[in-house]
Amino acid sequence: MKSFKGRDIIDINDFSKEELLFILKTAKKFDPAFVKKDRSNYTLAQGKIAAVLFFEQSTRTEQSFRSAAQKIGMGIIGFNDPESTSIHKGESFSDTIRIMDSYADVLIIRHPRAGAAKEAADVAQIPVINAGDGPNQHPTQTMLDLYTMMKEAGPAPDGARAGKLDGITVALMGDLKYGRTVHALSIALSHFNVKQIFISHPSLAMPDEYLKILKEKKREFKVWDKLPEDLKGVDFLYQTRVQKERFINLSQYKKIKDKFILDASFKEYLDKGVKLMHPLPRVNEMDSSLDAHPNAIYFQQARNGLYIREALLSLVLGRL
C-alpha cells in the first residue's frame, strides 16, 4: 500500500479497498467510542497550518474540517468567500493556490467546478484534500458514510458481522440521478459484499453507469420506484435531499421534491432496526419526530466526519 504521507485526497476512486479499510481503521483512533478519552491528539500536528479554501460555501463541511484540523493541533488560514480574495484583482486560480501552498502544510479545497481540486493538486507541493468539487467528488463524505456503516452495523444472525461492511444491505433514496453523494457511495460500497437498493422516482433514477459497475463486480442490487411496505433485511436507509440547485427545470423540481419524504410513520421501520442516514443539510426529507429515535443516526454520521478528517489530515502530514 502506497504511503499516505504527502498524498492528495481527490477522488474516492483513487483508493483501493485495502486503503479505504486502512483509513477507516485510522479514524477509530480519533473516535471516543473506540479510544480512551484523554488521548492527546492535539499534539499530533502542532505548528502545522491547514489552508481551508472554500470557493463556494458549505458550512457543515468547512466547520468539520476546521474542527478536525484544530483538534489535532493545527492552525487555520483560508477563506469561504472568494469575493474577498485577490481573485477580484484578477489573480488566477493557480496563483491563489500556489500562494496558499507557500503559507500552509495542507490545502483543503471546495470549489463549484468539477476538476478544480485536481488542478489545485497539480500546482500545489503540499497535500490537497478535495472537500467537494461541484457535481464531481467529495471523498471525505463517502469515507464518513462508510465509517458510519461499519461502526453501526449490528451483528448478523450468526453474530459475525458487527463492525464490518461485508454482508450489509444499504438502500439509497432520493435524488439518485444528480446526487454526487450517492454515486460515490455506491462505488465505494462496491468494494465490499454489500447489497445495494436504489429507491427513487424514475426521473431521478441511478444512472446506468453505476449499475454497470455493480454488475461487473457481481454485486447484488435492486431498483425500486417507491418505498415498500417491508424493508426487511435493510440495514441502512440513506436518504438524500432533492437538491434544488442541481435542477435547471424548476417545475420538475417542484413536482418531485416532496416524493420520497419520510413521515412520522417511518418510525415503524426504525423500530424494526433500519438505521436512517442522511448527508445533511436536510429541508423536509424526514419528519422531525424521527430525530429522537436511536436508529436515526444522521447527527452521529456528521460527527463521524470529524474522525475521518482528523485521520486523513494526520495521515497526509505523516504524523501517524
Add this chain to the structure above:
Amino acid sequence: MKSFKGRDIIDINDFSKEELLFILKTAKKFDPAFVKKDRSNYTLAQGKIAAVLFFEQSTRTEQSFRSAAQKIGMGIIGFNDPESTSIHKGESFSDTIRIMDSYADVLIIRHPRAGAAKEAADVAQIPVINAGDGPNQHPTQTMLDLYTMMKEAGPAPDGARAGKLDGITVALMGDLKYGRTVHALSIALSHFNVKQIFISHPSLAMPDEYLKILKEKKREFKVWDKLPEDLKGVDFLYQTRVQKERFINLSQYKKIKDKFILDASFKEYLDKGVKLMHPLPRVNEMDSSLDAHPNAIYFQQARNGLYIREALLSLVLGRL
C-alpha cells in the same frame, strides 16, 4: 452548589449569589492583576473546540469570546454572518445547532431573538453560553460588570470594603427602559447590599418590575431624572448608550439621544472618585477628553470580559 461542568449559561437569574461569587473568584485566576504572569492557562482546554455562532454581529463580544477561548488553548469554529450558513439552503435553526453540537465542545451563541439561546441549549448536548439573545439576556456582560465593580471598589472609610460588592453605590444612567444590560445588572446587584440610583429621562426610566424586585429584597434605590451637581457617595456611574436599533419611533430617538451625555466637565466627578463604566460600543455618550482619567475604567471593564469568559469556559468544560 451545583457543579459548573456541563452547565448552560443562559440567564443571569439562573445563578445564586454564591454561584456568582464563585464565578467572580474563578475569574481572578485569569487576571494578571491577581496572578503571576506566567501561569499557563493555554493548556487548560487544549484539543477542545468552541463553536462561536453569531446570528447577528457583535464585534466586541465575539472577539472577546474568541480571545478567551484561545487563551485557554481551545480551537474555534463558527460564523458571524448567518447568510453564509446552510440556513440559506432552508436548514432549521435546531439542525444548525445540532450539527455544531456534534463538531464542538461548547457553543457560544448570539441571536437577535429572545429565547434563542435557551432553545439551542435544549437541543445541544454540550454546554451553551448565551452571548446575547436580543432584548433578553447577556449574562457574561453582567458578570464582567460585577467583576469590574468588585475589583475596582475602593476602600470604604472604615477600610473594610475594598474588593467587595457589599456596601457600594452604583448609578445606572442612559436608556434604562430598553437597556438589557442595565436590567440584568440591576437584578444581579440586588443579590448584594448595593445602593442603586437610576438616572434617565422619564420616558426611558427603569421599568417598575425591576424596582419591585429591589423593594422585595429591601435594597435601597433612588430614581433621578437628571445628573445632580453632587455625586457624593456614588462609587460607579454606569453610562449606557441610547440604542437607535431598539427604537421604533426615530423622532423620539433623536429628541432623547443627546440628553445625559457626559461632557468634559464630568472630569470634576471623576476627580472626586466616581468611577465611570460603559458596556461599549459608545457613540457620543462621553467626551473623549475623559478617557485618559484613571477613573474612566471602561476599557479595563472590556478587558475584564476576557477573564470572566476564560473562567466560564474552563468551568463548563470541567477543566478547573
Add this chain to the structure above:
Amino acid sequence: MKSFKGRDIIDINDFSKEELLFILKTAKKFDPAFVKKDRSNYTLAQGKIAAVLFFEQSTRTEQSFRSAAQKIGMGIIGFNDPESTSIHKGESFSDTIRIMDSYADVLIIRHPRAGAAKEAADVAQIPVINAGDGPNQHPTQTMLDLYTMMKEAGPAPDGARAGKLDGITVALMGDLKYGRTVHALSIALSHFNVKQIFISHPSLAMPDEYLKILKEKKREFKVWDKLPEDLKGVDFLYQTRVQKERFINLSQYKKIKDKFILDASFKEYLDKGVKLMHPLPRVNEMDSSLDAHPNAIYFQQARNGLYIREALLSLVLGRL
C-alpha cells in the same frame, strides 16, 4: 540597538541598517533552509493573541500574518471586513483599536488611509505592526524583499558575496511612480552597497525624492525607459504590477498597463542568472511559462514573508 520587545513596526524608515540586519538574521531561525526541521517554534508564543485588523482586504498579507502567528502558537482574533465591525454603530477608529488592544497581545493592522497604523500605535498599549497603510508603508513586505535578496544572492566572482546584500545589483520595474513597494524597497536597499536600476515608462518613473536619497548616500543608480537587451550584472529584477486602483485616469492606465510585461522570451535572461521577483498578486506582468524556471523566485519570496513575520511577532512579544 533598541530592544524589539514592545516595539511598533510602522515604517521601514524607523529601522537602522543594524536593526534591519538583526531582523533578517532572526528570520533565518524560522526558515527550514537554515534550521533543522523539527525546531518547535509553535511553543514560542502560546497563549498570546494576535488581533488581525484588516480595514481593507489583502488576502495574501492577511493569510501570511495569520499563518505566521499560528506557527509560533498564537491565537487569532480580528476581521477583514470593516462593515462587520462596531464601526457601523458609529464607533470611532480609536475605540475599535483600544478594545482590540484590551483583547490581544499584538495588533496587525491594514488600512487604506496613510497614517492609520501610526494612529493605532498611538492609542494601543500593545505592539502594533503595520500591514500596509494605503499609499504609505508596508514594512514587512520590504523586509521580506530584503530577506529574499540576501538569501538568494549568489556568490560574486570573488566568492565573497553569497548571502549578503552588499555588492548586488537590483533592477526595479513597472509602476515606480505610485508603487509603495518599490519606494520603500529603494530606501531600505540604500542602507547597503547596492546598485539600483529603475525601469519604467517615463510617466511612471521613480520620483525624484527617492533618487535624491540615493545621491545623498552616494549609491550608484540608473534610470532606464525600457528593458535593455542585456541585463548583465543584474542580480534581481523586481517586477511590479501597474495597479489599476492607484490610477485616477483610467485611459492612462489602459495605455500603460501592458508595457513592461515580461513575455516568454525573458527566459533567456533567467537562464543567464537574473532572478525574477514580484510582490504579487500579479495579473499579466509575466508569462506563466516563466514560473517553472528556478530563477523565477516570486513564490519563494512570498513564503519568506512567513519567516519575517514569525520573527517580528516573536521579537515584539519578547519571546526570543
